[in-house]
Amino acid sequence: MKILLMLRDAFYQANPKLIEDAKSMGEVRILYTDNGISKEELKNEVKDVDIIIVAVVKIDKDVIDAAPRLKYILKYGAGYDNIDVEYAYSKGIPVTNAPGVNAQSAADHAFGLxxxxxxxxxxxxxxxxxxxxxxxxxxxxxxxKLGIVGFGSIAKAIAKRATGFDMETIVYTNYPDEIAAERLNVTFVGKEKLFQESDYIIIATSLNDKNRHLINKSTLSLMKPTAYIINVSRGSLINEEDLFNTLKNKQIMGAALDVFEMEPPINDLPLLENIVATPHIGGATYESIGRIGEVSISNIKKMLNGEELDYVVLPKVRI
Incomplete structure (x- = not known):
């Protein structure tokens, strides 16, 4: 069994136990990918692997086709928009993630930003x-007034923290959880109302084809001139050119971004004075990385033993 690890560089040092445990189940190859990896190099690396454990590297149709032995893809985290899940399943390759495992870390970071x-x-x-x-x-x-876009595990953890600051929390989502909303004192509203009324807006929803560039010139124009926007989800949820112009013209007070459409970013957005930027570290805590490692190793053992996998990802659209 050959296992390919493609994680953020710091993750290897933060969780050496993952490597030790993986080696007990097969041959392990480690790639350091923070400085990028070309498509051709990636296709060459996967040609003889059975299992891929991946953080942010894109695993698309071309990469899957280049891996004839591939049996299983594990997302080392929650968001799986970098994996072509539908194509993997068409080839009989299951995909799993670790939903909610890094929610507390990401929620902490959202408040820090x-x-x-x-x-x-x-x-x-x-x-x-x-x-x-x-x-x-x-x-x-x-x-x-705090506006949250999305109401998954990270958003709920953010809403819980907001109660300690006595914030009024409103949420825009297509999947309202009424029980959690009552517990967290959250009110569901439409998108326009959230952007018009919020003093702070935190983007905490998964990315899909329907919500790409959800935050754009139109939605940003609804915001108060004293408002801030924070993104701890995925960079492509925001049209960065529109945000750049909005911030440069001081139409809103500021922004804080942990994620960008291209990582590292290739535009001047992080250089603006009224922005705080971090390099996609929302889930990067020792505690979170350790928990994700435990989920990953547990699932590899289940796959090898022919048992039902936890957190199987199926093609779906949600916000």
Whole structure:
């Protein structure tokens, strides 16, 4: 059994147990992919593998066709938009993920980004390290209106944290969970109402063909000039050119992004003064990576033993 690991570079050091456990079940090959990997190189790497464990590298039809021995694809995380699930299933290859396992880490990061952009924390830290000391004004999040796009595990964890700041939370989703909403004191609203009324908007929904560029010139124009937008989900949910122009013209107060359409980003969006940016680290905690590793190893053992897999991903569309 040959297992190919394609994770974020830091994940290997953060969770060496994953590699040790995987080696106990077969031959393991490790790829370091943070600096990118060409399609041809990737196709060559997969030609003799049985199992792929992948974080963000794109596993499309061409890659699957280049792997005639491939029996199983594991997404090392929750969002699986980088995997052509439908084509994998047409070839009899199951795909699994680890839903909700990194929700607490991502929710923590969402609040960290929200606080950072509202109080200009990264900017002030950089100034004071350079010997520059100046008071500047910021905005509270206490008792402000929080709008969340999506209502999956990450969004629910964000809503729970919002109660500690006495925020009024509204949610836009096509899949309302009324029981969770009552528990978390959440109100479901339409998309326009959420963008019009929110002081802070956090994007926490999965990406699919129907919601690509959900946040664009039209939706951004609905926002208050004092509002902020935060994205901890997928970069392609936002039209980055529209966001760049909105921020450059100071039509909204600011943005905080953990994700981009191209990673690393190739545009000037992260360079704007009214933006806080991080390199897709929302789920990158030792605790989260350890839990995902446990789910992955458990599922590999089940596959080898012919048992039913956990968290099987089926082609579907949701927000």
């Amino acid at each position: 929200m606080l950072s952009v509202a109080r200009s924390i990264p900017k002030k830290d950089k100034e004071i390290k350079s010997g520059y000391w100046e008071l500047s004004m910021g905005n509270e999040i206490y008792q402000k």
